[in-house]
Amino acid sequence: MTDQQSPERYQRFLRLFTSHEPAIRAFVRKLVPSRTDADDVLQEVAIVLWERFDDFQPEGSFRSWAYGIARLKALSRLRDMSRNRHVLASDVIELIAEKSEETDGQLEKERELLDQCFKKVPAKDQELLAMAYQPHVEIQDVAAMSGRSVRGFYQWLYRMRSMLSECIRRQLAKEVVQ
Amino acid sequence: MTPRFRFQELMQRYSDGVATSLEVEELCGELRNSEAARHEFITLLNLESALESVAAEWAAAHPQPIVISRRRLLPALPRKGFLVTLGLCLAIMLGYQWWTVQSNRVFATVENGTGVRELPGGTELRSEWIEIAGGTVELLTATSARVVIEAPATFRFDSPMRLNLVRGRLAADIPPSARKFTVVTPSGEAVDLGTKFGVDVPQRAEAEIHVFQGEVIAQASNGGQRKNLHSGEAFRLKSGAGSTRNLRSAAFIRPEEVRPLHAALSAGQPLKAETELGRLREDPSFVAILDFESPELPEGMFDSVQGRWPGSRAAEFNQATDYLRITLPQVGRWTQLTMAAWVRLNQLEDTPHSLLLATNAKGEIKHSLQWTIDREGVPQLLLSGTPVRSKAVATRETPESEQDRWIHLAAVYDAEHGRASLFVNGVLVNQGAFAKTHQLAIQRLVIGSPRTGVQRLSGRMDEFVLLGRALSHDEIRTMFETGNPYL
Structure with a gap:
């Protein structure tokens, strides 16, 4: 058994990757236009992280290391996509990545607070929101279920996002006061 | 600098995957130049990411068939038998022939493209989606209807007598030869009965029809009532009865304005x-x-x-x-x-x-x-x-x-x-x-x-x-x- 195949190495990697996976996913999501793109990039990132795990210094930050690889993978993906889709320029992606890393702690806090805010939404609206954010969902089907036109449903989604953002802001302010 | 409202709209369109190349360019410019814009962009996508995770957890806690997509019904068709399949093939062949003819027909010509570089005067428009981020374009249809569309707008001609407008403002001057010219919007349609009228399709609200002269039939989608509108009347296309609005006479760039506007720009x-x-x-x-x-x-x-x-x-x-x-x-x-x-x-x-x-x-x-x-x-x-x-x-x-x-x-x-x-x-x-x-x-x-x-x-x-x-x-x-x- 090579060192690469050792169960200890695998478990150590799995422990680190699992604990940082939500943050890495959120980081990638800011660099690519859609959720599907983010899923694909994340998969590639996971493979590279595993292949190069020996390069990772245990005293270093796994998250920062993963962000560096995710940034390169996202840029490569965007280059491929730019042949047939409109995507942000590479220098802009670099700026977004830099700013995301700078504010990583704050953004993580906001994602945690969304759980609390989501629970405050009426059950029926929770269901609709959850359906709208399922992978590969057809938005016209969710709109039809809600009894709204597609356009009306997008307006509703926009309002819900604004309301959730406001709730997160309020919760953050409350925590600062406490 | 892009106004905040416009910037939010650009971010949302990018995130929804519907932004045009010009809009993405505009968004890039803003993100490149403004740290506040980058912060806002990151916050929005952070929320999207968190919502996707919450939705996944919600789905795991509520196991049920989520939504049946119409697309997923297609594989069931062959089971309906040979005749259904044959009929479908014939329909597709005929449809393809019809589509080929339609897609090559010229439905309208650009008379003036003020500030719309991608549509210079003389451009022939067929059945294709067109997006304009800024400026005003004046079109003359094959039936002599004169239409002015103000950006930001997304539109497509289905025929010389039928125009799809999913966003933007339009003013139409309809001669008798183009009577029953129809403007289709996401919330309903306006059928001309020989008039001058305007249609406003905002990004996040129902369309409005404004009649400057003559008569227009307003028909809201989703089973809304049909309503005849006359000179000086305006109507919001909503499901149900819809609602009357105050006429906004100056909200639309009229055909007679386009030439002097173009001259000033030049x-x-x-x-x-x-x-x-x-x-x-x-x-x-x-x-x-x-x-x-x-x-x-x-x-x-x-x-x-x-x-x-x-x-x-x-x-x-x-x-x-x-x-x-x-x-x-x-x-x-x-x-x-x-x-x-x-x-x-x-x-x-x-x-x-x-x-x-x-x-x-x-x-x-x-x-x-x-x-x-x-x-x-x-x-x-x-x-x-x-x-x-x-x-x-x-x-x-x-x-x-x-x-x-x-x-x-x-x-x-x-x-x-x-x-x-x-x-x-x-x-x-x-x-x-x-x-x-x-x-x-x-x-x-x-x-x-x-x-x-x-x-x-x-x-x-x-x-x-x-x-x-x-x-x-x-x-x-x-x-x-x-x-x-x-x-």
């Missing part, structure tokens, strides 16, 4: 206007200038729409309570004041337009200067705080040729000479004497509804200038001539 008027505005900003008497291009828009309730130049921004006041407020850092004391603005005003039946109410910090009317234009298009300047309310009224109405289009208005208060002067398009329309004048002490400026009466502002405002001195007639004329969007 003559470099935007640069002249910008240079003049820069000069006024350097004027020692500068008090306030609003060009609505800054991302930091003033406090108030108003919409952000296209201004006089392609891709520029203006404030639009639609609701009776819409307003914009500026509070100066400290009380300004002036014996002379000049106010000027480019406006596009809807015709109001009952109330005057309130262009400006300048008061002390408390907003007290008894210490105010108010600039209005009444329903006949007559500008007025009212001074309170003297024993008698003084008023200077223009001696002429705004001529019909100046209605429902961009006009330049200016007013000069001059206590040192006890008079007020009113200008329309650089022309002095009245110079009246006030019974008594005094030094003004002003800190709060309100454009639009002052919330103290029935007055309101209905229409667009692009550029507002306030200077603490009396500009000469020549200076006012220069402001008009350098900023005039029509040549």
Whole structure:
């Protein structure tokens, strides 16, 4: 058994990757236009992280290391996509990545607070929101279920996002006061 | 700089995967230049990411078939048997032939593309989706219907008699040869019965139909009622009964405006206007200038729409309570004041337009200067705080040729000479004497509804200038001539 195949190495990697996976996913999501793109990039990132795990210094930050690889993978993906889709320029992606890393702690806090805010939404609206954010969902089907036109449903989604953002802001302010 | 509203719209369109190349370019520019924009962008996508995770957890906790997509029904078709499959193949073949013929037909031709580089004059339009981010395009259909579409807009012709508009503003001039010309929007359709009419499809609300002349049938989707609209009527296409609206006569760029707008753009008027505005900003008497291009828009309730130049921004006041407020850092004391603005005003039946109410910090009317234009298009300047309310009224109405289009208005208060002067398009329309004048002490400026009466502002405002001195007639004329969007 090579060192690469050792169960200890695998478990150590799995422990680190699992604990940082939500943050890495959120980081990638800011660099690519859609959720599907983010899923694909994340998969590639996971493979590279595993292949190069020996390069990772245990005293270093796994998250920062993963962000560096995710940034390169996202840029490569965007280059491929730019042949047939409109995507942000590479220098802009670099700026977004830099700013995301700078504010990583704050953004993580906001994602945690969304759980609390989501629970405050009426059950029926929770269901609709959850359906709208399922992978590969057809938005016209969710709109039809809600009894709204597609356009009306997008307006509703926009309002819900604004309301959730406001709730997160309020919760953050409350925590600062406490 | 992109206004905040526009930036949010760009981010959402990018995130929804529907942004055009020009919009992505605009978004890149903003993200490249503004740290605040990058922060806002990251916050939005962070929320998207968190919602996707929450939705995944919700689905795991509520196992059930989520939504059956219509696309997923297709594989079941072969089980319906050989005849169904054969019928489907034939239908596809015939459909393909029909589509090939249709997609090669020219439905309309671009007459003028003002500020729309991708659609120069003479461009032939077939059945294809077209997006314009800025500017105005005038089209002539194969049935001689004349249509003007103002950006931002997304549209497609299904035939010379049927136009799909999913976003944007359209004004149509329909001759008898194109009777029953139909504009289809996401919330319903407008069928012409020989008219001039406008259709407004906002980004996040139902479409509205405005009839300037003749008759239009409005039919809301989702089982809404059919309604016949006549001259001067407007209607919002909503499911159910829909709702009547006030006619916004100046909200649409009309076909007759397009050529002079195009000529002004070609003559470099935007640069002249910008240079003049820069000069006024350097004027020692500068008090306030609003060009609505800054991302930091003033406090108030108003919409952000296209201004006089392609891709520029203006404030639009639609609701009776819409307003914009500026509070100066400290009380300004002036014996002379000049106010000027480019406006596009809807015709109001009952109330005057309130262009400006300048008061002390408390907003007290008894210490105010108010600039209005009444329903006949007559500008007025009212001074309170003297024993008698003084008023200077223009001696002429705004001529019909100046209605429902961009006009330049200016007013000069001059206590040192006890008079007020009113200008329309650089022309002095009245110079009246006030019974008594005094030094003004002003800190709060309100454009639009002052919330103290029935007055309101209905229409667009692009550029507002306030200077603490009396500009000469020549200076006012220069402001008009350098900023005039029509040549």
